[in-house]
Amino acid sequence: AQSVAQPEDQVNVAEGNPLTVKCTYSVSGNPYLFWYVQYPNRGLQFLLKYITGDNLVKGSYGFEAEFNKSQTSFHLMKPSALVSDSALYFCDVRVMSQNNFNKFYFGSGTKLNVKP
């Protein structure tokens, strides 16, 4: 079965420290990988994506993520966390279905708390 796992419900970091939000997946075929952020009472916002090419992708607000095919992971990272980064983060994995449209698999979400 296709699945996406965000093993941590919550991640706590101090402002200025590096942060990592983990995502692993189990899908057949070549996945497209995305990260989204959701601030309280607001819609989802796109952060970054991996389609092909360089395994390290850079996105919005200083975030980056590394695609690791052997470990089937796509962890989100930032070298120096800000209090304003506190939000809910979702990993999204997509695989092209037989009917030639994307099947979406969202992770369960990780709440990031950045403390001053």
Next chain:
Amino acid sequence: SAVISQKPSRDICQRGTSLTIQCQVDSQVTMMFWYRQQPGQSLTLIATANQGSEATYESGFVIDKFPISRPNLTFSTLTVSNMSPEDSSIYLCSALQARRQFFGPGTRLTVL
């Protein structure tokens, strides 16, 4: 980038009634989707809204309960029919454009 608006932003409804949620995109998009999200939890895809044909529903969702329309490339509606308290959730419209997915602000539905 596509900007998506939804109406209403929130509603409180009585059991047994129906609510239609509208989704408007400011540009033509290839694909539109409807999701359900419990507060603080992950998104569940309800269906893909196909322009000019019936929506494609995910496992666990049926057309009679969640009829969807997509009359053109910028607009879609989702109806939550014969509502029960279990339907209380946030409903999100989404659109795919140039391999990026954009989300509306959501409609917060409470069923009493």
